[in-house]
Amino acid sequence: MVDTGARTPRERYRAHVRAEIRERAWEQITAAGASALSLNAIARQMGMSGAALYRYWAGRDELITDLVREAYRSLADTFRAASESGAGPAALAHALRGWALEDPQRYFLVYGTPVPGYHAPDDITLIASEIMTILLDACAALSPDGTATPFDTHVEAHRAWADGHPAPPEALRRALAFWTRLHGVLSLELAGHFTGMGFDPALMFAAELADLSAH
Amino acid sequence: MVDTGARTPRERYRAHVRAEIRERAWEQITAAGASALSLNAIARQMGMSGAALYRYWAGRDELITDLVREAYRSLADTFRAASESGAGPAALAHALRGWALEDPQRYFLVYGTPVPGYHAPDDITLIASEIMTILLDACAALSPDGTATPFDTHVEAHRAWADGHPAPPEALRRALAFWTRLHGVLSLELAGHFTGMGFDPALMFAAELADLSAH
DNA sequence: TGTACATCAGTGAACGCGCGTTCACTGATGTAC
DNA sequence: TGTACATCAGTGAACGCGCGTTCACTGATGTAC
Numbered sequence: 001m002v003d004t005g006a007r008t009p010r011e012r013y014r015a016h017v018r019a020e021i022r023e024r025a026w027e028q029i030t031a032a033g034a035s036a037l038s039l040n041a042i043a044r045q046m047g048m049s050g051a052a053l054y055r056y057w058a059g060r061d062e063l064i065t066d067l068v069r070e071a072y073r074s075l076a077d078t079f080r081a082a083s084e085s086g087a088g089p090a091a092l093a094h095a096l097r098g099w100a101l102e103d104p105q106r107y108f109l110v111y112g113t114p115v116p117g118y119h120a121p122d123d124i125t126l127i128a129s130e131i132m133t134i135l136l137d138a139c140a141a142l143s144p145d146g147t148a149t150p151f152d153t154h155v156e157a158h159r160a161w162a163d164g165h166p167a168p169p170e171a172l173r174r175a176l177a178f179w180t181r182l183h184g185v186l187s188l189e190l191a192g193h194f195t196g197m198g199f200d201p202a203l204m205f206a207a208e209l210a211d212l213s214a215h
Numbered sequence: 216m217v218d219t220g221a222r223t224p225r226e227r228y229r230a231h232v233r234a235e236i237r238e239r240a241w242e243q244i245t246a247a248g249a250s251a252l253s254l255n256a257i258a259r260q261m262g263m264s265g266a267a268l269y270r271y272w273a274g275r276d277e278l279i280t281d282l283v284r285e286a287y288r289s290l291a292d293t294f295r296a297a298s299e300s301g302a303g304p305a306a307l308a309h310a311l312r313g314w315a316l317e318d319p320q321r322y323f324l325v326y327g328t329p330v331p332g333y334h335a336p337d338d339i340t341l342i343a344s345e346i347m348t349i350l351l352d353a354c355a356a357l358s359p360d361g362t363a364t365p366f367d368t369h370v371e372a373h374r375a376w377a378d379g380h381p382a383p384p385e386a387l388r389r390a391l392a393f394w395t396r397l398h399g400v401l402s403l404e405l406a407g408h409f410t411g412m413g414f415d416p417a418l419m420f421a422a423e424l425a426d427l428s429a430h
Numbered sequence: 431t432g433t434a435c436a437t438c439a440g441t442g443a444a445c446g447c448g449c450g451t452t453c454a455c456t457g458a459t460g461t462a463c
Numbered sequence: 464t465g466t467a468c469a470t471c472a473g474t475g476a477a478c479g480c481g482c483g484t485t486c487a488c489t490g491a492t493g494t495a496c
Contacts, residue, residue, distance in 0.1 A: 010438080010492075017439090032331055035250040040482065051484080052440050060483065105331070112328030114406045116247055116320070125411075151422035154414060161412035176419060177426075184399025191329045196340075197376035199369060204391060207366035211392075225459075225471080232472090255449065266451080267473050275450065 018056050020046060025067055029105045037064065068120065071106045072127040075099055079134045089138045089174075093182055093209045097202075104190040111187060129163060132175070139175040140167035145215045149173065174212070181208045233271050235261060240282055244320045252279065283335060286321045287342040290314055294349045304353045304389075308397055308424045312417075319405040326402060344378060347390070354390040355382035360430045364388065389427070396423045 024042045039060050040050040057063045075096075082095035100107040148170065155176070156169035167175075185208055188194060189201040239257045254275050255265040272278045290311075297310035315322040363385065370391070371384035382390075400423055403409060404416040 008493085014439085030331075033328065038482065039484090048439095049441055050482090051442080051486090054484075055439060105328075108328040111403070111406060111408070113248065113320075113323040116245075128408075149422060149425070151418055154418050158413035158415070161414070173422075176414075177423070180399035180403055180419070180423065181396050182399070183403055184395035184397070187326070187402050188395055188398055191326060193326070193343075198373035199376070199391075200373070203366055203369050204395070207364060207388075208392070208395065210364070223460085229472085253449070254451090263472095264474055265449090266453090266475080269451075270472060 014056075021053065021056055021063075022067065022070065025063060026103075026106070029067070029109065030103060033105060034064065034067075034109055039063070065121065065124075068109055069124050069127070071110050072124055072131070074106075075110065076127050076131050076134070079131055083134045083138055088141060089135070089178055090209060090213060092135060092138055093178070093205075096182055097186065097205055100186050100190060107186070107190055111183060129161070132161065132179075133163070133165065135175045135178060136162060136165050136167050136171065139178065140165070140171040142171070142174070144168065144170055147215070174215075178212055181212060184208075229271075236268060236271055236278075237282065237285065240278060241318075241321070244282070244324065245318060248320060249279065249282075249324055254278070280336065280339075283324055284339050284342070286325050287339055287346070289321075290325065291342050291345050291349075294346055298349045298353055303356060304350070304393055305424060305428060307350060307353055308393070308420075311397055312401065312420055315401050315405060322401070322405055326398060344376070347376065347394075348378065348380065350390050350393065351377060351380050351382050351386065354393065355380070355386040357386070357389070359383065359385055362430070389430075393427055396427060399423075 021042055024045050025037060028037050028041060037060070039053050043050040043053055053063075057066070078095050078099045079092055082091040085091045152169040152173050155172045159165075159169070159172060162172055182205065185201065185205045189205075194201050194204075236257055239260050240252060242260075243252050243256060252275070254268050258265040258268055268278075272281070293310050293314045294307055297306040300306045367384040367388050370387045374380075374384070374387060377387055397420065400416065400420045404420075409416050409419075
């Protein structure tokens, strides 16, 4: 699965063990959240001593950073695949929702409560902007809706994040709204704020998506 | 501040110490997130032994639940006050944003990553629906926009959460969109996903609010 | 093909730490007569 | 007003726990000649 071109048996073995550590780590995160992740517990599950993990990661923080990177990477790949379907922003929306529901704690590792003082390394920030670029591409391909809001002007004046992308300000605005609205539904849904309210979050998500596409 | 009608000196003293424990607890949460909250650390800061806190709370979980309740309560009060200004949903939006920015970790305690398996007690759920009711009132007071979406139909058929509120389905839909869109901007902003992007989150928030009011 | 050496995955004991929680207690504050 | 008693906030020692991390080591795997 994560065959990083390992040639020798030793390299293959290492890759395998690394992958298993990551799997167990995800299981723990899924079960009890990222703050409950414990190196010793992972080692125990694998039948190894805790110290052995230091052959594979420099420590707990590095492992978590790696998982965060893996989460971003999986979203970027999912997005990339969806964008190649050619179905535009709607395809991205459904891909995003599918990805989020697949593992809510993975979603929260990326979009949930930040740990004060933590800063993601640059390569992770790069993946984040890769994701935004895919979204921008999809929005730029839509036909313009004619309206120009005051926020368009502001965004046009602060388009550093678009990183040279030729999209018109309207597309930037749409990409941002797309992003914030879908995350609004998703984060409330996954955090359980809709449970007991009766309506179907999937329909609310679809309604927001329809509204975004209509303008 | 939290004078719960304490008569005797002893009661007044207890209320005072309880309040100070809560204060220190909030300081810790603000500084390092809720998962870092430690009874012993609070006691240390107050110059007491850790065991002393058990005179005031049954344990760590009860203290956290109390803080969650306090956070909900403060948002409900903020919302109530804003609704009395008579300025409608826009006033609520600005109140929500102000409340969120005032203490991002308090915001995340309510709307951030859920702890798997945790269920808030009923009285907290009640405060949550109190908040929704205030929002619903404000949306019901708006003039109808005439459009009826398919989601309106769904929501009309699942309006249990509106708890007997006489608002028309359109108002329900608007309240939900208001809620999810503003949280979409806020949660991404507070989690730092806009940093480095250049634009002003406040303007994005305002743009979303304007869009909500326009329809 | 066989031997000498190097690499390296994993062990197990240990360190120091901080945590939540309990318990028998002390001493100050408040109450009843 | 004074005395006997009850209440109760806070202490300090202890328990058991699990954590991340280090270190000197063993033994298996791989490499060079």
